[in-house]
Amino acid sequence: xxxxxxxxLRDQWFHSLQWxxxxxxxxxxxxxxxxxxxxxKEIRTLVDMALTSPLQDDSIHQAPLEIxxxxxxxxxxxxxxxxxxxxxxxxxxxxNNHPPPxxxxxFCKHCRxxxxxxxxxxxxxxxxxxxxxHNMDFGKCPxxxxxxxxxxxxxxxxxxxxxxVKKFIHxxxxxxxxxxxPRVLPNLVAVCLAAIYSCYEEFINSRxxxxxxxxxxxxxxxxxxxxxxxxxxxxxTSPDLVSQEATLTESRLKPVIVTSNEIHVEVERNNxxxxxxxxGVGNDSEPNLIDCLMVSPTCSTMSIELSAQADxxxxxxxxxxxxxxxxxxxxxxxxxxLQPIPFPKEALAHEKFTxxxxxxxxxFAEDPRQEVHSCLLSVRAGKDGWFQLYSPGGVACDxxxxxxxxxxxxxxxxxxxxxxxxxxxxxxxxxxxxxLALRGNQTMVEILCLMLEYNIxxxxxxxxxxxxxxxxxxxxxxxxxxxxxxxxxxKELQRKGGPTRLTLPSKSTDAxxxxxxxxxxxxxxxxxxxxxxxxxxxCAEHLIKLPSxxxxxxWSTQFGDAGLRLLSEHLTMLQVLNLCETPVTDAxxxxxxxxxxxxxxxxxxxxxxxxxYEDLKAKLPNLKEVDVRYTEAW
Numbered sequence: 001x002x003x004x005x006x007x008x009l010r011d012q013w014f015h016s017l018q019w020x021x022x023x024x025x026x027x028x029x030x031x032x033x034x035x036x037x038x039x040x041k042e043i044r045t046l047v048d049m050a051l052t053s054p055l056q057d058d059s060i061h062q063a064p065l066e067i068x069x070x071x072x073x074x075x076x077x078x079x080x081x082x083x084x085x086x087x088x089x090x091x092x093x094x095x096n097n098h099p100p101p102x103x104x105x106x107f108c109k110h111c112r113x114x115x116x117x118x119x120x121x122x123x124x125x126x127x128x129x130x131x132x133x134h135n136m137d138f139g140k141c142p143x144x145x146x147x148x149x150x151x152x153x154x155x156x157x158x159x160x161x162x163x164x165v166k167k168f169i170h171x172x173x174x175x176x177x178x179x180x181x182p183r184v185l186p187n188l189v190a191v192c193l194a195a196i197y198s199c200y201e202e203f204i205n206s207r208x209x210x211x212x213x214x215x216x217x218x219x220x221x222x223x224x225x226x227x228x229x230x231x232x233x234x235x236x237t238s239p240d241l242v243s244q245e246a247t248l249t250e251s252r253l254k255p256v257i258v259t260s261n262e263i264h265v266e267v268e269r270n271n272x273x274x275x276x277x278x279x280g281v282g283n284d285s286e287p288n289l290i291d292c293l294m295v296s297p298t299c300s301t302m303s304i305e306l307s308a309q310a311d312x313x314x315x316x317x318x319x320x321x322x323x324x325x326x327x328x329x330x331x332x333x334x335x336x337x338l339q340p341i342p343f344p345k346e347a348l349a350h351e352k353f354t355x356x357x358x359x360x361x362x363x364f365a366e367d368p369r370q371e372v373h374s375c376l377l378s379v380r381a382g383k384d385g386w387f388q389l390y391s392p393g394g395v396a397c398d399x400x401x402x403x404x405x406x407x408x409x410x411x412x413x414x415x416x417x418x419x420x421x422x423x424x425x426x427x428x429x430x431x432x433x434x435x436l437a438l439r440g441n442q443t444m445v446e447i448l449c450l451m452l453e454y455n456i457x458x459x460x461x462x463x464x465x466x467x468x469x470x471x472x473x474x475x476x477x478x479x480x481x482x483x484x485x486x487x488x489x490x491k492e493l494q495r496k497g498g499p500t501r502l503t504l505p506s507k508s509t510d511a512x513x514x515x516x517x518x519x520x521x522x523x524x525x526x527x528x529x530x531x532x533x534x535x536x537x538x539c540a541e542h543l544i545k546l547p548s549x550x551x552x553x554x555w556s557t558q559f560g561d562a563g564l565r566l567l568s569e570h571l572t573m574l575q576v577l578n579l580c581e582t583p584v585t586d587a588x589x590x591x592x593x594x595x596x597x598x599x600x601x602x603x604x605x606x607x608x609x610x611x612x613y614e615d616l617k618a619k620l621p622n623l624k625e626v627d628v629r630y631t632e633a634w
Contacts, residue, residue, distance in 0.1 A: 039071070078262070083106075087110065132184050145190060177329060203304060341384075408443055440474075442475055452466060513537070527549075528551070543571065
């Protein structure tokens with residue numbers, strides 16, 4: 001110590017030696033406890049020593065927690081009073097530190113055995129709040145997640161039940177419109193997903209015959225140690241699954257218990273109508289049950305009977321997902337987290353679960369923000385999303401298509417791939433669309449009219465059937481007449497003749513452009529200048545009706561992303577486009593990648609990013625002249 005270079009270093013060495021000496025002492029004293037009154041006193045002294053130490057290091061607080069954790073793991077015969085006394089004694093150390101894994105197990109046990117204890121509210125609440133705010137990855141510390149899960153369940157066991165849980169969720173969000181802690185929502189969703197998975201773990205293990213997490217922890221890896229496949233109860237039976245002595249009538253009246261590998265699953269393929277097959281667990285390729293998880297017609301409903309405890313857990317955590325969807329600032333991130341459908345197939349086949357989760361999907365469908373409702377669609381091609389799951393014919397659909405119509409309405413309003421979306425509806429959901437239109441649903445009537453207007457349907461018989469459906473209701477008849485009128489005007493507009501160049505006066509509006517284009521024939525119009533006018537994206541509906549248009553000047557207009565998306569679908573022969581000083585962003589500019597004929601593109605003074613510019617250069621092979629001055633890509 002006398003050889004230390006300065007007083008700070010000397011004091012650091014001195015206090016480190018003192019701390020190390022005391023830690024060895026407490027390890028020795030607490031390793032052989034005789035009387036718990038003495039042990040409790042030593043724990044309090046140990047905590048005070050850690051709190052008053054001038055040393056600043058994580059191990060200063062973690063070492064006492066690990067000592068207490070080891071003490072508790074080696075002594076399982078403690079009374080409830082001893083439990084609570086120890087928890088209260090170490091509470092000051094938990095204010096700024098996560099509990100070690102063994103201590104988490106001890107806390108979980110206390111939450112399960114004494115959920116109404118005041119220790120849960122007074123001591124565990126700030127600990128769980130810190131975990132939710134600061135934890136970065138539950139995969140590295142799963143027992144923290146398990147402790148958080150058990151804590152929330154203990155709150156649900158109080159007299160007020162879900163009201164207490166709701167207040168806790170609100171305290172995590174905060175009183176303002178924006179939650180200041182970005183990790184709270186992902187951590188809460190992770191806890192909910194793990195809890196919901198645990199409700200169906202027995203069914204999942206019976207399906208794939210793999211050891212459960214609990215069995216892995218207990219070292220049960222051998223097949224002989226496994227429990228037999230858990231039977232699933234089917235409400236309606238198949239004659240093939242009943243013994244030969246039973247009659248067909250008896251098989252309809254009595255439920256039959258079958259193992260999960262005997263469930264008949266109907267798989268619908270896009271290109272093969274009414275194709276059916278049975279799925280066994282032992283097959284190498286398991287069918288995708290997300291979009292077609294239906295028991296065959298003779299076994300049309302699968303009833304998963306959860307235990308009372310699992311049912312309470314499921315109800316609690318689905319309610320939490322509902323609460324999370326009610327916060328506007330959390331909804332975009334929640335939709336993104338749930339977009340890949342992170343629930344097991346057994347949960348999606350459980351009517352109670354999908355019925356309760358429907359509220360969350362409705363909240364996504366009602367949100368006008370594109371980053372929210374676009375998550376209803378699949379995360380990638382070839383995978384089905386919530387839109388398919390809750391559409392008529394999907395396993396989760398329990399209404400007459402009201403949610404489906406709501407989802408279609410919001411997606412059509414913002415989806416820039418409108419034509420592509422209509423094609424997918426025509427291929428997979430034309431029947432439900434026509435049925436809802438027949439019942440007077442205005443959204444579906446608009447969809448059918450758009451299919452006719454954009455020539456989505458090639459089959460003449462199907463076109464006639466759609467027309468008959470539209471004419472069967474007042475709203476359909478009115479919209480079909482308007483469509484016919486627009487088609488007549490379009491044919492008149494596209495009739496060959498008229499000028500090849502046209503420039504609108506400055507300050508002209510969308511209405512002025514519509515009035516001008518409806519006054520004569522513009523089938524020969526190749527060059528249109530709307531520079532320095534007041535037109536907006538709304539005029540795109542008239543621009544896409546100009547078949548010969550090759551050059552379009554939108555300099556210094558209010559033409560935005562929505563109009564740009566519509567142009568990219570219909571004006572594929574456009575060669576010159578001027579977007580200088582327009583409010584377009586990357587969201588709209590990316591749609592230009594489908595306009596392969598573009599030779600000249602002016603994006604001067606727009607919100608173009610460097611990444612989008614590189615993407616456009618790669619996807620537009622004929623692009624020769626580009627102006628990106630005063631943008632990020634410049």
